[in-house]
Amino acid sequence: MPANILNLPCYKILGITENEHDYHIDVETQEAPTSCPHCQSSNLVGFGRREQRVKDLPMHGRRVGLCIDTRRYRCRNCGKTFYEALPGIDEKRLMTKRLAQWMGKQAIKRTFAGIAEEVGCTEFIVRAVFSDYVNGLEKTIRFETPKWMGIDEIHLIKPRGVIANVQNNTIVELLPNRNKDTVVRFLHHLEGKDRIQHVAMDMWTPCRDAVRAVIPQAEIVVDKFHVVRMANDAMERVRKRLRESLTPKQRRGLMHDRSVLLKRERDLNDKERLNLDGWTKNYPELGEAYRLKERFFGIYDAESPDEAQAKFIQWQKSIPSGIADAFADIERAWGNWTMPILNYFNHPVTNAYTESLNSLIRVMNRLGRGYSFEALRAKILFAEGAHKHKRSRPKFERKERKQAEPESVMMYGLPGHFKNFEMGDSFARMAPKPAPEPKPHIQKSTASEKPEKNYGADISTLIRMIEAGNL
Numbered sequence: 001m002p003a004n005i006l007n008l009p010c011y012k013i014l015g016i017t018e019n020e021h022d023y024h025i026d027v028e029t030q031e032a033p034t035s036c037p038h039c040q041s042s043n044l045v046g047f048g049r050r051e052q053r054v055k056d057l058p059m060h061g062r063r064v065g066l067c068i069d070t071r072r073y074r075c076r077n078c079g080k081t082f083y084e085a086l087p088g089i090d091e092k093r094l095m096t097k098r099l100a101q102w103m104g105k106q107a108i109k110r111t112f113a114g115i116a117e118e119v120g121c122t123e124f125i126v127r128a129v130f131s132d133y134v135n136g137l138e139k140t141i142r143f144e145t146p147k148w149m150g151i152d153e154i155h156l157i158k159p160r161g162v163i164a165n166v167q168n169n170t171i172v173e174l175l176p177n178r179n180k181d182t183v184v185r186f187l188h189h190l191e192g193k194d195r196i197q198h199v200a201m202d203m204w205t206p207c208r209d210a211v212r213a214v215i216p217q218a219e220i221v222v223d224k225f226h227v228v229r230m231a232n233d234a235m236e237r238v239r240k241r242l243r244e245s246l247t248p249k250q251r252r253g254l255m256h257d258r259s260v261l262l263k264r265e266r267d268l269n270d271k272e273r274l275n276l277d278g279w280t281k282n283y284p285e286l287g288e289a290y291r292l293k294e295r296f297f298g299i300y301d302a303e304s305p306d307e308a309q310a311k312f313i314q315w316q317k318s319i320p321s322g323i324a325d326a327f328a329d330i331e332r333a334w335g336n337w338t339m340p341i342l343n344y345f346n347h348p349v350t351n352a353y354t355e356s357l358n359s360l361i362r363v364m365n366r367l368g369r370g371y372s373f374e375a376l377r378a379k380i381l382f383a384e385g386a387h388k389h390k391r392s393r394p395k396f397e398r399k400e401r402k403q404a405e406p407e408s409v410m411m412y413g414l415p416g417h418f419k420n421f422e423m424g425d426s427f428a429r430m431a432p433k434p435a436p437e438p439k440p441h442i443q444k445s446t447a448s449e450k451p452e453k454n455y456g457a458d459i460s461t462l463i464r465m466i467e468a469g470n471l
């Protein structure tokens with residue numbers, strides 16, 4: 001028998017049976033325990049055995065089950081009985097820790113159903129293991145809180161909230177929706193939220209209310225893109241209404257009207273300009289709507305909020321009564337969002353951000369089918385190689401806190417352990433001793449190994465990965 005085909009050095013293989021689909025491997029630990037976990041006495045006596053069945057990494061295309069012959073002992077000193085500890089086993093999930101780790105990584109790229117089939121467990125277990133894995137990642141990967149935050153909508157099966165770093169073109173969080181409660185909860189728990197200076201968003205009232213409630217110091221900015229597209233929509237309403245009233249022959253005279261009308265006047269070529277002139281003569285309303293749309297875009301040539309507001313008032317006065325209903329939404333939105341719209345003139349959102357986010361939204365529907373929201377969120381936030389880093393001095397405080405929690409507790413620990421430590425003195429003395437504090441010089445050297453700030457998942461990298469089918 002090979003020394004250890006499992007490559008699990010803590011275990012001795014006792015026997016292997018196999019069939020077309022499975023390996024069943026009988027093992028026991030290499031070393032029996034030498035002391036009682038309750039009182040540390042070495043005065044132990046065997047007290048029977050039990051079979052512990054756990055799953056391991058699939059091997060040679062077959063599912064692998066380990067049958068661990070686990071020893072039980074009684075301590076002659078304190079009288080308590082215990083089972084030996086099983087190294088490398090996640091006893092909560094009945095699998096090896098390495099399998100849990102592998103499943104977590106796989107679940108970012110593959111469906112839960114596919115992994116469940118390969119490992120030989122239920123999808124329910126894959127979901128639970130994945131959730132542990134993502135929680136582990138979230139404890140080790142921290143994104144910088146943006147000074148300029150974007151809150152937008154993205155469609156992943158349903159409309160979701162995407163939280164971005166506007167200056168760095170990165171995504172730092174995905175929310176299951178954009179309800180006020182969801183956004184409030186997210187902002188409330190956000191480390192460094194007091195440093196957020198601007199929040200760019202579309203005109204979505206629940207988000208505005210959430211930002212005002214939790215980070216009142218942040219200035220809300222409505223991106224130009226969301227405002228001017230309302231002028232396009234208004235013009236489209238006029239165009240569609242007109243088309244409905246026309247005969248098929250007349251309609252043929254309006255070839256490519258949509259794309260021409262949506263263009264800015266300065267971008268029209270000679271032929272398009274000629275067409276537009278013709279349509280305007282025949283259908284004055286269409287010309288009025290086009291010119292009104294163009295003048296609305298012109299508001300954004302203003303160089304200050306005051307100038308913009310004055311231009312808007314002028315524009316509003318110039319709306320012809322025949323098409324006023326089509327443009328009523330804009331007037332209402334400007335009235336409800338005046339300050340955030342005008343803030344743009346002091347703090348414009350970069351085109352680069354708006355454009356890359358819009359491209360991401362366009363390719364996003366290539367993801368989606370067959371995945372839960374949690375999996376999609378993890379795919380995007382924790383995509384390997386997509387994180388944008390920048391070297392900087394490490395944050396000393398954070399390192400300190402992280403080291404205070406032993407890794408095993410963070411990843412697999414039972415919540416009960418924490419409770420014990422928080423209880424009264426007498427109980428704390430009974431609780432297992434926490435790991436010794438790391439020495440100061442060790443702390444310093446670990447801190448200098450990670451001198452990078454992580455700004456989140458780079459939007460253009462994500463787009464490339466999605467287009468290449470790598471996500």
Ligand SMILES: [Zn+2]
Nearest residue numbers: 036039075078
């Ligand atoms: Zn004992």
